[in-house]
């Protein structure tokens with residue numbers, strides 16, 4: 001079953017420079033693709049090709065200029081503000097490059113936040129926090145503040161947070177951008193586990209072909225359009241090599 | 251080369267600069283007006299050395315200087331912080347931090363100099379208006395002149411203040427690393443042990459101050475108490491609210507349900523405690539001074555119809571203080587008149603009549619003939635007998651804040667004699683000094699009174715014990731007092747204004763510098779699936795807290811302290827508190843408007859983030 005359907009999606013940014021002159025940037029230009037439920041998709045492309053914009057559109061943080069995104073067959077543009085908020089709260093987990101943890105909350109509180117917003121029971125929430133914290137090895141840091149953790153630990157905490165609400169779809173925008181290769185591996189391994197064991201759909205934006213090679217499928221974007229879709233049938237190392245070839249040919 | 255960079259930067263950051271510039275100019279305007287008042291005070295105290303106005307203005311000037319210093323310092327700091335970012339590229343290119351600081355300081359100094367010019371110009375206009383106002387209400391013109399002295403002094407002091415600020419900030423600038431974000435979220439935990447003790451110490455301090463005032467009331471004591479009180483209030487408010495916050499945190503269910511709101515509040519509170527402290531104490535000072543003006547002179551402000559009043563005597567105040575105290579407090583401008591209890595021979599535990607001596611009567615009325623020589627006059631309110639002396643007393647009491655006959659009685663009874671008699675006030679007697687002497691020395695003597703024969707009984711010990719005094723303003727003093735009042739009110743408006751500017755700009759810059767963090771947090775919460783409305787609510791609450799917590803607490807606190815102090819002095823504050831309330835409320839309303847503007851500037855951006 002397709003969890004996401006993207007139909008002739010377009011996004012233009014307009015900016016008034018002075019009176020009369022409007023500068024238009026086309027961030028996404030006529031995208032069409034489907035994402036199956038439970039798949040691990042990686043999106044790659046040069047800087048400025050519209051990856052973040054695409055994730056924002058999928059997450060309902062921005063509205064497309066044209067076209068439509070169907071989530072489980074339902075169009076996002078038909079949803080009201082509050083419904084969109086609810087969609088984000090219940091269906092989507094975001095992981096970003098700069099962790100996006102709130103400095104004034106402890107790690108535990110940060111992870112709890114989406115569930116608290118969802119008015120879940122306290123006991124249920126604490127159990128969920130403990131489960132994910134255990135799993136991602138940040139249990140002993142739960143009562144610390146984000147500033148006291150390393151980048152990798154913070155990123156894992158933010159993955160915990162993205163998962164804690166049991167979303168169907170995880171959107172990760174360069175989650176390994178600030179990490180060393182060891183921590184990056186850990187983070188992507190976590191995502192992979194989530195994908196395989198809990199059947200979550202993961203969309204991962206990255207510049208790192210090694211990270212991308214964990215995916216079932218890699219979508220290469222160029223100037224807001226799909227350049228190529230590479231399906232991962234083979235071993236990881238082989239796929240990695242093929243990826244690098246394609247990227248060099250770009 | 252340096253000059254070129256300087257000028258270019260100056261031009262490019264004009265918009266940032268404008269805010270600081272306006273702030274600085276307003277400070278200069280207020281400063282200049284203060285020197286104008288200072289000069290008036292100087293002149294007035296030269297002419298007559300009993301003016302309480304002078305000391306008041308001196309205090310106000312000191313306050314203004316302090317506020318200016320604080321706010322200029324803050325202004326400079328914010329300026330450095332914002333401009334520092336622009337200069338980062340210079341630092342990367344390898345310019346020494348001292349050089350950078352010098353560059354920024356020269357910029358700031360240039361702006362300040364320009365602000366002085368603009369401020370002096372604006373100030374001159376303000377002073378012209380004020381002088382016109384004061385001239386109409388009876389001030390002589392030669393007092394109201396503005397001299398070169400004003401210009402020189404205000405600009406000199408302002409330059410000194412700017413200089414001090416620059417030197418002070420030099421140290422923290424040369425230190426590497428940003429000083430602004432030193433207050434991290436973690437700091438909350440480290441205070442754990444101290445909140446309750448601090449709260450208790452604060453409470454004890456307040457009780458101590460009140461007890462101290464109750465037994466040893468004096469103006470000086472009151473002033474010192476006030477200072478202590480600001481300190482203890484801060485202890486109570488700050489450790490108290492933290493204590494409450496922490497208690498709330500212990501209650502897990504509640505805390506988690508309101509996680510964001512309570513956490514953000516705690517965070518902001520902790521982060522801005524210095525700012526909150528400053529705002530709180532300055533506001534307290536303003537409200538307190540406002541209260542004292544209202545209480546001491548509120549009675550007089552109502553006395554608008556004094557022209558229609560036939561006598562010189564005007565009002566009553568400073569009750570139940572003995573002469574020594576009045577002299578100590580420096581209120582020599584008033585005439586104090588002893589009021590004597592007269593006892594009925596049948597019932598000599600309670601005074602039945604109240605008398606004033608002929609001498610006093612003469613002082614009150616200036617009319618000797620009304621007495622018909624040395625005869626004794628009985629003033630009876632119950633019997634409805636009206637004569638001059640009744641009118642005088644009534645008048646005096648009317649001025650003191652009551653108007654109806656019943657109120658006069660009540661007022662007289664409660665305020666003047668309340669401590670001695672709980673009977674209805676029956677009669678007031680005015681008698682000659684000789685007669686009094688005679689009666690006084692010769693107890694149990696029967697007197698023939700105006701209305702007939704009433705047996706009377708003078709109790710010598712009662713006379714000696716009761717040191718009741720009515721303080722009477724003389725007619726010529728009234729004008730002066732009213733004038734002084736007017737100046738004090740203008741000064742109050744100025745002080746209020748300066749506070750408002752200080753408060754407004756400090757909060758504005760606080761939010762301005764926090765804005766990026768603020769918007770980033772909002773974006774993040776949006777990703778988590780919070781609605782725009784929910785996010786706005788949180789930020790509205792925390793912004794409101796920063797603005798209103800210090801104002802409301804300082805208002806309540808100063809009000810409370812003030813009521814207590816007035817109680818000790820036996821002045822009915824609540825009846826005259828209208829002005830105080832009006833001041834407080836209008837102050838509050840202006841803050842509310844300001845808050846709305848800030849909210850619009852900040853919170854509305856959330857939805858675009």
Ligand SMILES: Nc1ncnc2c1ncn2[C@@H]1O[C@H](COP(=O)(O)OP(=O)(O)OP(=O)(O)O)[C@@H](O)[C@H]1O
Pocket residue numbers: 013014015025026027045046047048049050051052053054
């Ligand atoms: N808010 C905005 N207003 C105007 N233009 C924007 C905005 N956000 C993005 N753009 C433009 O849209 C295009 C795509 O931006 P996007 O952030 O999606 O790129 P990206 O693929 O995520 O790049 P990177 O790999 O560097 O993160 C860019 O050309 C960018 O300049």
Ligand SMILES: [Mg+2]
Pocket residue numbers: 051052053173
């Ligand atoms: Mg991006």
